[in-house]
Amino acid sequence: MKRRRISPGAFVWLLVAAAFFLIPLIATLLFSLRSIQTNKCCSSAAYSLIVHDHQFWTTIRLSFLLSLETIAISLLLLVPTIYWVHLKLPRLRPVLGFMALVPFVVPPIILVVGLLELYKGAPSWFYAKPYGFLAAAYVILAFPYMYFSLDAGFRSIDLHTLTEASQSLGATWRTTLMRVILPNIRVAALGGSFLTLAIVMGEFTIASLSAFKTFPPYIQVINESQPYEAAALSLLSFLIVWGAMLALLFVGRGRPRPAQVAATR
Amino acid sequence: MAYLELEELRRAFGPVVALDGINVSMNKGEFLSLLGPSGCGKTTALRLVAGFDRPDSGSIVIDGKDITRMSPNRRDMGMVFQAYSLFPNLTAEQNVEFGLRIRKGKRAARRKRVAELLELVGLGHAGKRYPHQLSGGMQQRVALARALAIEPRVLLLDEPLSALDAKVRVQLREEIRRIQTQLGITTLYVTHDQEEALSVSDHVAVMWSGRIEQKGTPSEMYSAPATPFVAEFIGTMNRLEALVLDGATGEVEHAGTRLTVDAARGRTKGERVLVLVRPELLELEASADGGGENTLTGEVLTHTFLGSVTRLKIVGRETDLIADVPTVRVDSLPIGQRVVAHVPVTGTRLLSLGDEPASGGPVPGDR
Numbered sequence: 162m163k164r165r166r167i168s169p170g171a172f173v174w175l176l177v178a179a180a181f182f183l184i185p186l187i188a189t190l191l192f193s194l195r196s197i198q199t200n201k202c203c204s205s206a207a208y209s210l211i212v213h214d215h216q217f218w219t220t221i222r223l224s225f226l227l228s229l230e231t232i233a234i235s236l237l238l239l240v241p242t243i244y245w246v247h248l249k250l251p252r253l254r255p256v257l258g259f260m261a262l263v264p265f266v267v268p269p270i271i272l273v274v275g276l277l278e279l280y281k282g283a284p285s286w287f288y289a290k291p292y293g294f295l296a297a298a299y300v301i302l303a304f305p306y307m308y309f310s311l312d313a314g315f316r317s318i319d320l321h322t323l324t325e326a327s328q329s330l331g332a333t334w335r336t337t338l339m340r341v342i343l344p345n346i347r348v349a350a351l352g353g354s355f356l357t358l359a360i361v362m363g364e365f366t367i368a369s370l371s372a373f374k375t376f377p378p379y380i381q382v383i384n385e386s387q388p389y390e391a392a393a394l395s396l397l398s399f400l401i402v403w404g405a406m407l408a409l410l411f412v413g414r415g416r417p418r419p420a421q422v423a424a425t426r
Numbered sequence: 427m428a429y430l431e432l433e434e435l436r437r438a439f440g441p442v443v444a445l446d447g448i449n450v451s452m453n454k455g456e457f458l459s460l461l462g463p464s465g466c467g468k469t470t471a472l473r474l475v476a477g478f479d480r481p482d483s484g485s486i487v488i489d490g491k492d493i494t495r496m497s498p499n500r501r502d503m504g505m506v507f508q509a510y511s512l513f514p515n516l517t518a519e520q521n522v523e524f525g526l527r528i529r530k531g532k533r534a535a536r537r538k539r540v541a542e543l544l545e546l547v548g549l550g551h552a553g554k555r556y557p558h559q560l561s562g563g564m565q566q567r568v569a570l571a572r573a574l575a576i577e578p579r580v581l582l583l584d585e586p587l588s589a590l591d592a593k594v595r596v597q598l599r600e601e602i603r604r605i606q607t608q609l610g611i612t613t614l615y616v617t618h619d620q621e622e623a624l625s626v627s628d629h630v631a632v633m634w635s636g637r638i639e640q641k642g643t644p645s646e647m648y649s650a651p652a653t654p655f656v657a658e659f660i661g662t663m664n665r666l667e668a669l670v671l672d673g674a675t676g677e678v679e680h681a682g683t684r685l686t687v688d689a690a691r692g693r694t695k696g697e698r699v700l701v702l703v704r705p706e707l708l709e710l711e712a713s714a715d716g717g718g719e720n721t722l723t724g725e726v727l728t729h730t731f732l733g734s735v736t737r738l739k740i741v742g743r744e745t746d747l748i749a750d751v752p753t754v755r756v757d758s759l760p761i762g763q764r765v766v767a768h769v770p771v772t773g774t775r776l777l778s779l780g781d782e783p784a785s786g787g788p789v790p791g792d793r
Contacts, residue, residue, distance in 0.1 A: 325476070325478050325505070326512075328497075329501075330524050332524075344513075347515075
C-alpha cells in the first residue's frame with residue numbers, strides 16, 4: 162500500500178501546533194529541574210519533595226475518586242434519560258439541550274454559592290463530605306460535556322431500529338440498553354468521561370470555596386510558596402491525568418469499534 | 427381456524443387514520459404480503475403485530491390467544507427490518523445468537539443452531555464478520571437468520587429488500603420464499619413492490635388508505651382486481667369508461683364506440699362502468715383505415731423496450747391506450763403508424779364506476 166505523504170504546508174502547521182503545546186511543557190520541566198539551593202539546572206529535588214508529601218497523594222486520590230464518582234453518577238443519570246428522550250420523547254431534546262447549557266452560563270463561583278445555600282439543611286454525610294456535596298456540584302458542572310457527548314453518540318445510531326430488533330428477539334428494556342445500546346455509544350460515553358475527568362481533576366473554584374482539599378487547591382497552596390515544586394507538581398498532575406485517561410480508554414476499549422449504523426428512519 | 431387474526435384493527439395518529447378497521451386472517455405456514463403505496467397503513471399493521479405500537483381498537487389473535495396488549499419481547503415474532511438492523515458491536519454469528527442467548531439456551535445447542543442458520547442463508551463463511559464488513563444483501567440475510575433463530579410464531583418482514591439493488595433484491599426474495607417454504611413458517615411480508623409481492627406470496631392483500639381493498643392469490647389479484655384501485659395498482663391497466671347499452675349481449679359504449687365484452691353481460695342498461703383491459707390482451711394491427719368490430723384506433727406515440735415485449739403508447743381520438751406487443755413484431759408498428767387495437771370480448775374486467783370520477787385511458791403501474 163502506498164504511504165500517504167504529509168504535505169510541506171501540513172508539516173509546518175504540525176510543527177507550529179507541536180511547539181504551541183510542547184514549549185510551555187518543556188519550559189515548565191526545565192524550571193522544575195532547577196536546584197532549590199542554587200537556582201540552577203539540574204536537580205530532581207522538587208519532584209522528590211512532591212512525591213514524599215503526604216498531602217499530594219491524599220488530594221490527588223480524592224480528586225481522582227471524585228472524578229470516577231462524577232462519571233458514574235452522570236452516566237447512570239444521563240444514559241437512560243437520553244435514551245428514553247431520543248426514543249419516546251424527542252420533543253424534549255431541545256429542553257435537555259438548553260438545560261445542559263446552563264452550567265456554561267452560570268459561573269462556578271455563582272454555582273457554588275447557590276449550591277451551598279440549597280444544600281444547607283442537608284445531612285452532614287452529604288453536605289460536609291466531598292463525596293456528597295462536591296460530587297453533586299461536579300455532576301452539574303460536567304452535565305454539558307457528558308450530555309452533548311452522549312447525545313451525539315445516540316444520534317449516530319439508528320436507535321429505534323436497534324431497540325425494536327432487540328425487543329423482537331425477546332430482550333427486555335434493561336437487556337437492550339446494556340447489551341445493544343451501551344456498546345454502540347461506548348465511544349461517546351468515553352469521550353464524555355474523559356472530559357469529566359479532566360474537569361474534575363482541575364476544578365478549583367467550587368472545591369476551594371466549599372473548603373474541600375482536593376488536588377487543585379493543593380497546587381495553589383504549593384504555588385504560593387514553592388515555585389519549583391509547583392512546576393514539578395503541574396507536570397506530575399499533567400502526566401497523572403493523561404495516565405488516568407489512558408486507563409479509562411483501556412478499560413472501555415473492549416473489541417475493535419465497528420462502524421455505526423446509519424439512521425434511516 | 428386461522429393461525430393469525432387481525433380483527434377490526436384501528437390506529438390513528440392524530441387526525442390521520444393509518445388503519446381503519448382492517449381484518450386479516452392467516453393460516454399456519456402461509457405467506458401473506460401486505461401490498462400498497464406509501465402511507466397506506468401496511469407498516470403500521472406490521473408494527474401492531476410486532477407489538478411496537480398499540481391499536482386504538484381491535485385485536486390481534488395468534489393461535490387462539492389474544493396478544494394485543496402483550497409487550498413485543500414476549501410475542502415471539504421474528505422481524506426483519508427495512509433499515510439495516512444488525513447490532514454493529516456483534517459479529518454475524520453473535521447477532522444470530524442474540525435471541526438464543528436471551529432465551530438462555532445451552533451454548534453448544536446455540537452454536538449448532540447459529541451455524542445451521544448461517545448455512546441456510548448462505549453465509550456459513552461469514553460468521554466472524556462484523557456488520558460493517560458485510561454487504562447490504564448479506565446483512566439482510568444475517569437479519570433473516572437472526573429472526574429465524576428464535577423459531578418465531580410469525581416471521582415479519584418490513585420491506586427487507588428495499589435498500590438493495592435490483593439484482594440482489596430478486597435473488598434474495600427467491601431465497602426468502604425458499605426458506606419460508608422449507609421451514610413452513612407463517613410469514614407476513616410488507617412491501618410496496620407489486621412484483622415482489624406477487625412473485626413470493628401465497629396471498630396478497632392490497633391496502634389503500636388504511637383499508638384492505640382486496641385479498642387473494644397473486645393470479646387473482648392480477649387477473650381479477652375487485653376495485654378500481656387494485657386494478658390501477660397491480661400491473662398496468664387500460665381503463666375505458668363506458669355505459670352499458672345491453673346487458674344481455676354485453677354491449678357497452680365507450681367514447682362513441684360500441685364494444686362487446688363478456689364481463690358486461692347481466693349489467694343494467696345505462697350503468698356507468700369501467701372496462702379494464704390488460705396491455706397484453708390488446709391486439710394491434712397496422713391500419714390506415716378505421717377498424718372493424720370491437721376496435722379502437724389511434725397512432726403509435728412511443729415504444730418502450732421491456733425485453734421480450736415492447737410497450738406501445740397509442741394516442742387515440744378520445745382514448746389513449748397502452749399495448750404490449752412481442753418485440754419481434756414491433757418493426758411493423760413504428761412510431762407514427764396508425765393502428766387498430768382489438769379489444770377482446772373475453773378476459774376483460776368490468777367494475778361499476780359508482781361515484782369514482784374515472785377517465786378513460788391507460789393507468790400505468792410499476793410494471
